[in-house]
Amino acid sequence: MSKVTIIYWSGTGNTEVMAEAIASGVNEAGSTAEVVSVENASKDMVVKAKTIAFGCPSMGAEVLEEELMEPFIESLSDIDFSDKSVALFGSYDWGDGEWMRNWEEQMQGFGAKLIGSGLIIRLSPDASGVEQCKSLGSQLVKFNE
Template sequence: MKMCIIYWSGTGNTEAMANLICEGAVSTGADVLLKEVAAASAADVETADIAVFGCPAMGDEILEEDEFEPFMQSVAGALSGRKVGLFGSYDWGDGEWMRLWEDDVKKAGAVLLKDGLIVNLEPAGDDVENCRNFGKELAGM
């Protein structure tokens, strides 16, 4: 099973989540490609069995607008029928950005494997294991 994890992180919180999710998936034997969005391409998504995307909530609970949102728009056509997982960190709000993002990938035809994983600020305590388990569970689907 081949998984790609593509993320954007401004403060390092979502990057920490990405690394923990990767650890969890790798522990199951998954072949995982982990990339920051600036280094990612549509081919990374198209060649993966499961595409996992990570982005924190920005501003009024939206995706990061300069790099991540344009990337998601560029791969929207490749999401139809593709297994997808979403994750990200936040500092305020109630997770609206994740619900909107889930709706967007479903509208693009993606198969959302689980509800998006959200963590308040940096993963700590139970969040660490929740991130690893998220990776394990996605890899097992």
């Protein structure tokens, strides 16, 4: 079984906590997660993955982080997503999740099948947030089978 790939950007660590909790859920469900910060990620990792989770907090004014994550996501526009399942996640603070809605639309425009709605958590996940992340991780494993 191939690994579940989790690629994220996190400035102050909240989205990173989500990424690690999703990875725990993947591992607890009996699979293996590859957790990669976007600066160490490559387009090829996405091409090869069957099931991928991308994480990024709401930055700027309801946009993806612009130096690394946004260009990375834009670079994926010509990948064939038809046989891939994609989950999105990220932390936010004062907004209403607009960045995530726009990101979902962008990924659907690339032809990605999204696994539910993007998982958004305000600031750092509490115990229930961690459980939500783990549950997403176990869902990812089902899509990766």
